Amino acid sequence: MPDWDLRRDGDLQIKKHHATWQDLQDAGLMTREQLDELFKFTSVRNPYDLLVSRYLKRRGRFVNEPRKYRWAQENPKIKASMDAAQEQPFAEWIAGQLKRHQEKGSTIKGPLEYLDHADYVIRFEALQAGFNEVLKRLGVNDPIPVVAENVTSERKEGAKKRHYTEFYDEASRELVGRVYAPIIERFGYRFG
Secondary structure, eight states, X not given: OOOEEEOTTSOEEEOSSOOOHHHHHXXXXXXXXXXXXXXXXXXXXXXXXXXXXXXXXXXXXXXHOTTTTHHHHHOHHHHHHHHHHHHSOHHHHHHHHTHHHHHHTOOOOHHHHHHTTOSEEEEGGGHHHHHHHHHHHHTOOSOOOOOOOSOOGGGEETTEEOOGGGGOOHXXXXXXXXXXXXXXXXXXXXXX
């Protein structure tokens, strides 16, 4: 459950990056009926691509800019992942991150909790087109460009952005495919 704080000025401060529809209900912020009346949209990203960005950020900016990413420094799980990323190549790091799931033969279903009640899901790899569709459904006629924010600059090698496939070996590709199977299958993702 997310960490909520009601500040003196009456504003709600959420101390977590993400919350599910159920989290909002459990915190008493909205009823199920209120949520059902809203147009809800979210996004999904190819897990193979997502994990490369996560690795590079934990290896780079989260460590190099500790004040800006204090939330990452203060989260023990993320901090341990950052420490591991400093010493391990991607394939070894991902094996360590997914070890518990591999040992149990389990899959990661968590992101699906954020998608289950959405009326529309934007694919990260087609962000502008997806956002244009959201605007259309909301009756907004004027285009609004999606601003490139939080771009994984660590993926650049010179002037060229490295494709996520360059980071995987056969074992890490198979591991991610198995552990993230529910998301990969639901959205038709593939490696490559």
